[in-house]
Amino acid sequence: MLAQDRTAPTQWARSVLLAVLSAAMLVLTPWTGGTANAHGSVVDPASRNYGCWQRWGSDHLNPDMAQEDPMCWQAWQANPNAMWNWNGLYRNNVGGNHQGQVPNGQLCSGGRTEGGRYNSLDTVGNWKKTRVGNSFTIRLDDQAQHGADYFRVYVTRQGFNPNTQSLGWNNLELIEETGRYGSAPTYNIPVNVSGRSGDHIIYTVWQASHMDQVYYLCSDVTF
Numbered sequence: 001m002l003a004q005d006r007t008a009p010t011q012w013a014r015s016v017l018l019a020v021l022s023a024a025m026l027v028l029t030p031w032t033g034g035t036a037n038a039h040g041s042v043v044d045p046a047s048r049n050y051g052c053w054q055r056w057g058s059d060h061l062n063p064d065m066a067q068e069d070p071m072c073w074q075a076w077q078a079n080p081n082a083m084w085n086w087n088g089l090y091r092n093n094v095g096g097n098h099q100g101q102v103p104n105g106q107l108c109s110g111g112r113t114e115g116g117r118y119n120s121l122d123t124v125g126n127w128k129k130t131r132v133g134n135s136f137t138i139r140l141d142d143q144a145q146h147g148a149d150y151f152r153v154y155v156t157r158q159g160f161n162p163n164t165q166s167l168g169w170n171n172l173e174l175i176e177e178t179g180r181y182g183s184a185p186t187y188n189i190p191v192n193v194s195g196r197s198g199d200h201i202i203y204t205v206w207q208a209s210h211m212d213q214v215y216y217l218c219s220d221v222t223f
């Protein structure tokens with residue numbers, strides 16, 4: 001009898017604690033999930049933070065990353081939320097003035113948008129690159145199905161070295177400006193590039209249609 005009287009309140013307290021914890025988990029899950037039902041990015045050739053999320057998202061504390069993928073390592077060290085929120089690199093109410101809102105040296109962070117969450121993406125260095133041919137297709141995931149007023153795709157000029165030089169607008173050449181895209185989960189943007197070899201940056205500006213919301217996305221490639 002005595003033993004039962006003692007264990008009963010303990011069990012009761014334990015089940016109350018479990019109930020409180022699982023309620024807390026339900027509340028917290030949408031926040032920690034991070035990537036659900038929001039925005040988008042270029043997934044192929046992977047944007048810088050999408051690539052770091054794809055390669056290391058399930059193993060982001062692995063110290064081997066410092067040697068194997070140092071640019072991702074510095075990005076994870078600077079702010080993991082740049083990867084968890086790979087789909088949130090945008091500016092609102094730009095009014096079409098991309099070059100005014102996004103200064104030279106800050107192109108890959110969208111002008112240090114979102115309180116600087118993506119600043120590490122401006123770091124100059126040897127980012128992992130996707131191999132592409134002269135004709136390839138950019139694939140952009142739009143999880144929130146915003147649609148697009150247009151996409152503008154730029155490539156760095158031949159002679160620019162993305163591994164050692166900071167990216168500015170004058171390093172870019174416009175290779176594609178699209179028309180509207182209706183809302184869909186994924187868009188394909190075929191591009192043709194000539195006169196390029198070696199390492200380059202593809203810069204994609206996505207003017208979304210649901211409001212004046214613009215995404216600025218750096219993808220590292222090797223031709």
Ligand SMILES: [Cu+2]
Nearest residue numbers: 038039144146
């Ligand atoms: Cu959005």
